[in-house]
Amino acid sequence: MANFATFLLQMEHISKNFRSIRALDDVTFAVRSGSVHALCGENGAGKSTLMKVLAGVHTPDGGKIRIDGEEKIFRTPADALRAGVAMLYQELELSDNLSVFENVFLGSEILASKLSRKVDFAAEREIVGKMINENHFRLAPDALVSELSPGQCQIVELLKALRRHARIIVMDEPTASLSESESAELFRIIRNLRDSGTGVIYISHHLQEVKEIADDISVLRDGKIVCSQAADKISIDEIVRHMVGREVGDFYPARTGSIANGGFEVENLSAPNGVKNVSFQVRRGEIVGMAGLVGAGRSETADAIFGIVPKTSGILKFDGKTLDVQSPRAAIRQGIGYLTEDRKRSGLCLMLPSSWNITLPSFRKLKMRFRLALKKERDTARQIGEKLNLKWASPDDAVETLSGGNQQKVLLGRWLLADSKFLIVDEPARGIDVGAKKEIYLLLDDLAKRGKAILFISSELPELFGVCDRILVMREGSIVGDFPTQDVTPEKIIRLAATGKIDQQENK
Amino acid sequence: MNRLAKQLLPFSSLLFIISLWTFLEPENFLSFQNMMNVLRRSSINGIIAAGMTFVIISSGIDLSIGSMLAMCGMAGAASMLAANGAEWAAICSGEYFALSASSMLIGTAAGIAAGALCGWLNGVIITRLKLAPFIVTLGSMSIFRGISYLANDGKPFAVSAYSYLDVGTIGNIPVAVVLLAAVLLFFGYLLKYTPFGRYTYAIGANSNTAFHAGINVRNVLTWIYTLTGALTGLAAMIGTARASSAQPSAGLSLELDVIAGVIIGGTSPSGGRGSMTGTLIGVLLINFLRNGLTLLDISTNVQLVVIGLIIIVAVTADQLAARSAEKALVR
Numbered sequence: 001m002a003n004f005a006t007f008l009l010q011m012e013h014i015s016k017n018f019r020s021i022r023a024l025d026d027v028t029f030a031v032r033s034g035s036v037h038a039l040c041g042e043n044g045a046g047k048s049t050l051m052k053v054l055a056g057v058h059t060p061d062g063g064k065i066r067i068d069g070e071e072k073i074f075r076t077p078a079d080a081l082r083a084g085v086a087m088l089y090q091e092l093e094l095s096d097n098l099s100v101f102e103n104v105f106l107g108s109e110i111l112a113s114k115l116s117r118k119v120d121f122a123a124e125r126e127i128v129g130k131m132i133n134e135n136h137f138r139l140a141p142d143a144l145v146s147e148l149s150p151g152q153c154q155i156v157e158l159l160k161a162l163r164r165h166a167r168i169i170v171m172d173e174p175t176a177s178l179s180e181s182e183s184a185e186l187f188r189i190i191r192n193l194r195d196s197g198t199g200v201i202y203i204s205h206h207l208q209e210v211k212e213i214a215d216d217i218s219v220l221r222d223g224k225i226v227c228s229q230a231a232d233k234i235s236i237d238e239i240v241r242h243m244v245g246r247e248v249g250d251f252y253p254a255r256t257g258s259i260a261n262g263g264f265e266v267e268n269l270s271a272p273n274g275v276k277n278v279s280f281q282v283r284r285g286e287i288v289g290m291a292g293l294v295g296a297g298r299s300e301t302a303d304a305i306f307g308i309v310p311k312t313s314g315i316l317k318f319d320g321k322t323l324d325v326q327s328p329r330a331a332i333r334q335g336i337g338y339l340t341e342d343r344k345r346s347g348l349c350l351m352l353p354s355s356w357n358i359t360l361p362s363f364r365k366l367k368m369r370f371r372l373a374l375k376k377e378r379d380t381a382r383q384i385g386e387k388l389n390l391k392w393a394s395p396d397d398a399v400e401t402l403s404g405g406n407q408q409k410v411l412l413g414r415w416l417l418a419d420s421k422f423l424i425v426d427e428p429a430r431g432i433d434v435g436a437k438k439e440i441y442l443l444l445d446d447l448a449k450r451g452k453a454i455l456f457i458s459s460e461l462p463e464l465f466g467v468c469d470r471i472l473v474m475r476e477g478s479i480v481g482d483f484p485t486q487d488v489t490p491e492k493i494i495r496l497a498a499t500g501k502i503d504q505q506e507n508k
Numbered sequence: 509m510n511r512l513a514k515q516l517l518p519f520s521s522l523l524f525i526i527s528l529w530t531f532l533e534p535e536n537f538l539s540f541q542n543m544m545n546v547l548r549r550s551s552i553n554g555i556i557a558a559g560m561t562f563v564i565i566s567s568g569i570d571l572s573i574g575s576m577l578a579m580c581g582m583a584g585a586a587s588m589l590a591a592n593g594a595e596w597a598a599i600c601s602g603e604y605f606a607l608s609a610s611s612m613l614i615g616t617a618a619g620i621a622a623g624a625l626c627g628w629l630n631g632v633i634i635t636r637l638k639l640a641p642f643i644v645t646l647g648s649m650s651i652f653r654g655i656s657y658l659a660n661d662g663k664p665f666a667v668s669a670y671s672y673l674d675v676g677t678i679g680n681i682p683v684a685v686v687l688l689a690a691v692l693l694f695f696g697y698l699l700k701y702t703p704f705g706r707y708t709y710a711i712g713a714n715s716n717t718a719f720h721a722g723i724n725v726r727n728v729l730t731w732i733y734t735l736t737g738a739l740t741g742l743a744a745m746i747g748t749a750r751a752s753s754a755q756p757s758a759g760l761s762l763e764l765d766v767i768a769g770v771i772i773g774g775t776s777p778s779g780g781r782g783s784m785t786g787t788l789i790g791v792l793l794i795n796f797l798r799n800g801l802t803l804l805d806i807s808t809n810v811q812l813v814v815i816g817l818i819i820i821v822a823v824t825a826d827q828l829a830a831r832s833a834e835k836a837l838v839r
Contacts, residue, residue: 327722329722329724414721
């Protein structure tokens with residue numbers, strides 16, 4: 001394999017400030033050719049900034065970038081591309097209505113004749129077909145991008161990078177939207193790239209994956225590299241310790257709160273989005289988990305409860321009193337809160353200030369139905385921010401300027417302020433860093449202790465087992481299991497969610 | 509900080525234009541009479557722009573206000589004449605009527621109500637049928653104009669006695685200017701200090717998240733278009749008073765002028781951002797520019813070109829500011 005002495009990429013003493021915030025502080029980072037170098041760190045640690053410096057999006061305030069030992073200055077993303085640096089972003093940028101090969105050549109088409117500017121589609125198709133074969137990808141060059149799975153879209157991005165002869169490929173959370181088999185396929189591809197001499201920079205929160213794929217691991221914290229080592233010399237625990245800068249301790253809160261009677265109940269809920277006859281109860285002080293495969297109808301159930309989609313049948317009650325929920329507005333007024341799965345599409349107004357996002361559903365509660373007291377609003381947001389340990393320069397800044405974990409906290413702050421009696425949280429800890437995860441678990445625990453009923457939807461079983469008092473299992477729109485957490489094992493839940501079968505004698 | 513900078517550009521352009529005209533035409537331009545004249549001329553655009561600010565912040569657009577203005581004027585004038593006891597044939601013929609105060613009041617109210625109704629229809633169609641505001645108001649623009657022409661077979665309704673909204677004064681200040689100030693203050697308050705205004709921003713930023721945060725998106729949007737319609741009705745009556753008649757061809761391409769004022773004032777054409785102060789500055793900028801160019805004997809044709817260029821510059825500045833803000837903040 002590669003010669004260990006040769007560094008394909010060297011970033012030396014890079015620093016970058018945003019206003020008064022020091023985003024990168026004397027960062028030195030190098031990638032050997034033919035290796036996978038993982039970059040770990042909490043959200044806001046500076047990973048994205050470092051990669052944007054590499055991609056020519058940000059100009060560093062200090063430091064040098066060398067490729068093959070030769071100093072390069074990237075003023076624009078085009079400079080970086082020309083030098084062989086390609087980025088595969090979390091959100092892919094493909095044209096849905098074009099085919100795979102058209103996307104690969106988008107912006108640098110092969111022309112059949114210079115005169116007519118006619119694109120030589122046949123040649124393009126052939127080249128892409130050859131690239132696919134050489135790399136053993138499973139993809140048809142003619143397929144429309146809109147028909148591809150997330151994993152296949154990633155391969156298209158990769159093809160674009162390969163066609164530009166990229167030698168350094170940055171992947172930011174590439175497995176976030178992939179199934180297990182797609183991830184395995186991606187890893188095979190990454191290993192092939194490595195073996196052919198490419199340097200891969202791999203950014204992920206999934207430390208298991210990082211251990212599996214990386215040759216080297218560097219950890220960023222507060223804009224500094226705090227650890228840089230060969231992957232086989234460092235354990236996951238050590239990585240986590242470097243990331244948070246302290247012992248993580250007990251990751252999950254001890255659920256000792258007392259569960260009171262009363263709380264939220266739903267009976268025979270059905271809705272046109274596939275929810276069939278769902279009944280369950282979440283008592284005051286209780287955190288009830290909801291497990292199931294993707295598409296099992298968990299978010300759909302929450303949508304129906306919250307009045308986002310109409311219900312065809314079903315009764316909602318709180319403390320025995322029937323609720324009338326026809327819209328999110330009615331749901332919020334009657335004490336239901338819902339932290340949705342997709343904070344960009346259904347959670348935050350990204351361009352608006354954080355404080356506005358927090359107070360949006362609560363003007364009634366704040367006694368501001370007719371007049372907004374702007375100072376009181378800002379102070380309220382600031383208090384919520386302190387309570388949640390939110391890191392923002394000011395609550396007046398647009399929420400899109402915050403890191404993912406802090407954005408999630410803004411949403412939690414919204415429902416904290418709304419003082420919802422029944423709170424549904426859908427994947428609240430997904431895609432955010434370890435430290436913020438722990439804070440969110442603690443907060444949910446604290447809310448339950450204060451007598452709120454909480455429904456916790458998650459695809460991560462350790463999380464459900466760590467936080468919940470009871471776990472419901474959904475499958476094909478219905479609830480197929482309801483267990484006290486201590487009476488069930490993860491294996492049983494997986495089996496139930498996947499097959500719908502359980503051992504009856506162990507259930508009761 | 510970014511928001512301030514955005515306000516600063518239109519504001520300093522306004523100052524620049526005022527000082528330029530003061531320098532070039534010191535006697536004519538700075539007179540109280542001329543100032544009031546400019547404000548009076550700004551009143552129609554400014555009053556509608558107050559509503560349009562809401563529309564554009566909510567990420568919508570209302571192209572129908574120009575022809576709506578004509579239709580409201582026709583409706584107001586006809587009601588005024590009818591309330592005074594005139595027969596339909598006499599209304600259409602353009603006979604002179606001495607109008608009673610109460611009939612003028614009724615006519616004015618009718619004009620505003622007609623506007624509110626038109627706006628409400630726009631809003632209902634947009635929200636219930638889930639159609640793009642651009643398409644719906646493009647359609648209603650044509651419909652309202654058609655109805656205005658149909659009303660009296662292409663002829664105006666004459667209301668020579670109706671002039672208070674144009675020539676009347678309160679103290680030294682023309683009524684139209686007082687109305688403009690009142691509307692801008694009230695709608696500025698509505699935008700900044702009430703949940704309604706906040707919901708407008710939220711819908712413009714992302715209507716789906718706004719819905720999930722418990723905002724009744726349909727109602728808020730319907731209200732926005734209804735209020736804009738009502739303001740158009742009010743502006744129509746000012747215009748009717750100015751012309752002493754309701755013209756079916758009134759307000760041709762007025763929508764472009766109003767939208768230009770709002771956008772030049774820094775309201776983002778893609779929604780979620782904007783302010784009433786900005787709109788005031790934008791509207792004044794256009795009108796002071798016109799006034800000065802007229803004082804300098806520069807033709808209205810040239811004025812059109814100049815205003816067009818300013819719109820493009822303003823939007824470019826907005827985009828550049830947004831881009832640099834993005835660059836400075838994304839980490």
